[in-house]
Amino acid sequence: MAVYTDIAEDELKWFLTEYDAGQLLSYKGIAEGVENSNFLLHTSKAPLILTLYEKRVEKSDLPFFLGLMQHLSAGGLSCPLPLPRKDGALLGTLSGRPAALISFLEGMWLRKPEAKHCREVGKALAQMHVAGEGFALKRPNALSLKGWQTLWDKSESRADEVEPGLQNEIRSDLNFLQASWPKDLPDGIIHADLFPDNVFFLGDELSGLIDFYFACNDLLAYDVSICLNAWCFEKDGAYNITKGMQMLEGYQSVRPLRDEEIAALPTLSRGSALRFFLTRLYDWLTTPEGAMVTKKDPLEYLRKLRFHRQISSPAEYGLSL
Numbered sequence: 001m002a003v004y005t006d007i008a009e010d011e012l013k014w015f016l017t018e019y020d021a022g023q024l025l026s027y028k029g030i031a032e033g034v035e036n037s038n039f040l041l042h043t044s045k046a047p048l049i050l051t052l053y054e055k056r057v058e059k060s061d062l063p064f065f066l067g068l069m070q071h072l073s074a075g076g077l078s079c080p081l082p083l084p085r086k087d088g089a090l091l092g093t094l095s096g097r098p099a100a101l102i103s104f105l106e107g108m109w110l111r112k113p114e115a116k117h118c119r120e121v122g123k124a125l126a127q128m129h130v131a132g133e134g135f136a137l138k139r140p141n142a143l144s145l146k147g148w149q150t151l152w153d154k155s156e157s158r159a160d161e162v163e164p165g166l167q168n169e170i171r172s173d174l175n176f177l178q179a180s181w182p183k184d185l186p187d188g189i190i191h192a193d194l195f196p197d198n199v200f201f202l203g204d205e206l207s208g209l210i211d212f213y214f215a216c217n218d219l220l221a222y223d224v225s226i227c228l229n230a231w232c233f234e235k236d237g238a239y240n241i242t243k244g245m246q247m248l249e250g251y252q253s254v255r256p257l258r259d260e261e262i263a264a265l266p267t268l269s270r271g272s273a274l275r276f277f278l279t280r281l282y283d284w285l286t287t288p289e290g291a292m293v294t295k296k297d298p299l300e301y302l303r304k305l306r307f308h309r310q311i312s313s314p315a316e317y318g319l320s321l
C-alpha cells in the first residue's frame with residue numbers, strides 16, 4: 001500500500017478551502033502505487049485525487065509534472081488535470097508535504113492485458129510523444145545511465161544476497177550499456193513508467209494515462225522499450241511476440257519508428273530492464289519490513305534483462321523488417 005503520509009480531516013478541510021472544490025464528503029487512502037501517497041476524495045462537486053509527493057519526487061520537478069499534464073491534455077491526450085487553487089497555484093502543502101489535487105480519471109487498469117490492449121497502449125504512447133512536442137519545460141532523465149550507476153553503487157555490495165553472482169552480472173551490463181547507449185535518436189517528452197497500472201481502460205477502450213511523475217526528456221524509442229518490458233512478457237517470464245507486434249504496430253500507426261530506433265531496440269530494452277531492476281533492487285534492500293508499500297520483485301526484471309541480452313535482431317520483438 002502506498003500511503004506514506006497520513007492526513008487529518010481538519011487539515012484536509014482547511015487545505016480544500018484554498019480550492020473551488022466543493023465540500024468534503026469523504027476521503028480514503030489508495031492502496032495502489034509505490035512512489036507517492038494518494039487519496040480519493042469525494043466532494044459536493046466531483047471526485048478528485050489528492051497526491052502528497054514523497055521521497056523520490058523532487059519538489060523542484062513538480063511544475064514540470066503538473067504543467068506537462070496540462071500541456072498533454074491540451075494536445076488531446078486523455079490524462080488527469082491538476083486543479084488550480086483559488087490563487088492560481090497548482091501546488092499546496094498538506095501534512096508537511098507538497099500536495100496537489102488532480103482530476104479523477106474514469107477507468108480501471110488491466111490485471112491481464114491482452115494483445116489488443118497492447119496495441120491501444122502503443123498508440124497512446126505515440127500520441128503522448130506527439131502531444132509532448134512544444135512543451136516548454138525540460139527535465140533530464142534522472143534514471144538514465146548516470147542514475148543507474150548511482151543506484152548500483154548503493155546496492156552492489158548486497159546484490160548477491162538477492163541472487164549469487166549478480167554483482168558480476170550487473171556490472172558487465174552497466175559496462176556494456178555505458179559503452180553502447182545510442183545517441184542521436186529522436187528525443188522528446190517520455191512517460192518513462194507506462195506500466196499496466198498507469199493505463200486505464202473502460203471495457204476494451206483505453207480511457208487515459210496517469211502517473212507522470214517519472215516523465216522527462218529522453219529518447220522516444222526508450223519509452224517504447226519500457227512498454228515492451230512492462231506489457232509484453234507473461235507471468236512465466238516468456239516474451240509474447242504477438243503482444244510485442246501489436247504494441248509496435250499500434251505505436252507506428254501514429255509515429256513510425258526510424259530505422260536507427262528499430263536497430264537500437266535491443267540495447268534500449270536491455271537498458272530499461274536494467275533501470276527497473278535497479279530501482280526494485282534498491283527498494284528491496286532498503287524498504288523496512290512492515291512499511292506500508294508492496295515491494296516489487298527485482299528478479300522479474302533480471303529475467304527480462306537476460307532475455308534482451310540474447311536478442312540478435314529487433315525482428316524478435318515482433319517487428320516486420
Ligand SMILES: Nc1ncnc2c1ncn2[C@@H]1O[C@H](COP(=O)(O)OP(=O)(O)O)[C@@H](O)[C@H]1O
Nearest residue numbers: 030032033034035036038049080103104105211
Ligand atoms: N487521476 C486519477 N484518477 C483515478 N485514479 C487515480 C488517479 N491518479 C491515481 N489514481 C489511483 O491511485 C493509484 C496510484 O497512483 P499512481 O499515480 O500510480 O501512484 P504512484 O505515483 O505512487 O505510483 C492508481 O493505481 C489509481 O488507482
Ligand SMILES: N[C@@H](CCOP(=O)(O)O)C(=O)O
Nearest residue numbers: 033034035193195276280296
Ligand atoms: N513501475 C515501477 C514502479 C513505479 O510504480 P508506479 O506505481 O509509480 O507505476 C516498477 O514496476 O518497478
